[in-house]
Amino acid sequence: MMKLNDCLKASQSQLFRALLRQYREKCISRQGQYILVRGEVPVMLVAHLDTVHKEQVRTICSSEDGNILMSPQGIGGDDRCGVFALQSIYATVRKKPWLLFNCDEETGGHGAREFVREYGQKKLPAVLDDMKMLIELDRKGSNDAVFYDCDNPEFEEYINRCGFQTQYGSFSDISVLAPAMGVAAVNLSSGYYNAHTQHECINRRRLDKTIARVVKMVEAAARDDFPRYEYIECVWGADWRHYGGYVYEIPKNLPKAYRQQYSVLLDYYSDRELERFRQAYGDGILQQLYEDIYGYLEQGGE
Known part of the structure; x- marks a missing residue:
């Protein structure tokens, strides 16, 4: 090993x-x-x-x-x-x-x-x-x-x-x-x-x-009585993200240019944290947070 x-x-x-x-x-x-x-x-x-x-x-x-x-x-x-x-x-x-x-x-x-x-x-x-x-x-x-x-x-x-x-x-x-x-x-x-x-x-x-x-x-x-857990697909709309039994709506007032960043950043921040960042620093903070973690992404919109 x-x-x-x-x-x-x-x-x-x-x-x-x-x-x-x-x-x-x-x-x-x-x-x-x-x-x-x-x-x-x-x-x-x-x-x-x-x-x-x-x-x-x-x-x-x-x-x-x-x-x-x-x-x-x-x-x-x-x-x-x-x-x-x-x-x-x-x-x-x-x-x-x-x-x-x-x-x-x-x-x-x-x-x-x-x-x-x-x-x-x-x-x-x-x-x-x-x-x-x-x-x-x-x-x-x-x-x-x-x-x-x-x-x-x-x-x-x-x-x-x-x-x-x-x-x-x-x-x-x-x-x-x-x-x-x-x-x-x-x-x-x-x-x-x-x-x-x-x-x-x-x-x-x-x-x-x-x-x-x-x-x-x-x-x-390894026990015979342990169940097999089936994959059950979640259902959501175009502006929704689903995480382990919880569903969050991507804010309707969020410009399209930032929706991709917002969606991906939910891997590292809660929706409440992201909303506090937006309130304090504006929508542009989403791009900065994304670049800090993932590197530069051009804002091409959806």
């Missing part, structure tokens, strides 16, 4: 090759797209191998107690924390879950889309139809649970009982995987903060806390 620092310092291609070697007897791969690792428990854990940072991590700085990690190159906790967590969980549990490591999530979920294409063509193991749930570890913070367009109240209640709180997000690989596979999915916090910025940092204790929780979830799902 790779150490966290090794995951952080590797490029996507280096990480891909290292995982192929590690799971070589149990993996199915599409070179440069995804690695699927066979399991016994009908649960699939998901993480992505790429980061948004242009430089490969060379220097890792840590707090005196070793709990907080940062890098001048951008630490890449999104989603190397998830990559490390999947390996840790797999090594810990007696009955193994399925693992899916995807490439190029940050540029549109290309690895996940290739997986879905081959899944739809019946090129992958038929037992994937029997997954009870999908769990992605690709979310900032310590207790967040994001369901995207999956609106299964029983599944959300189960995840909340496991210690996570429903939050809101715009996209991750499970946004592509869950509807295609017909199974409920959630994206859980993996202990990183300030995503998509040079100030990104990792809190090891909070990452370890999520790992421990997911270990218990995998062990529970």
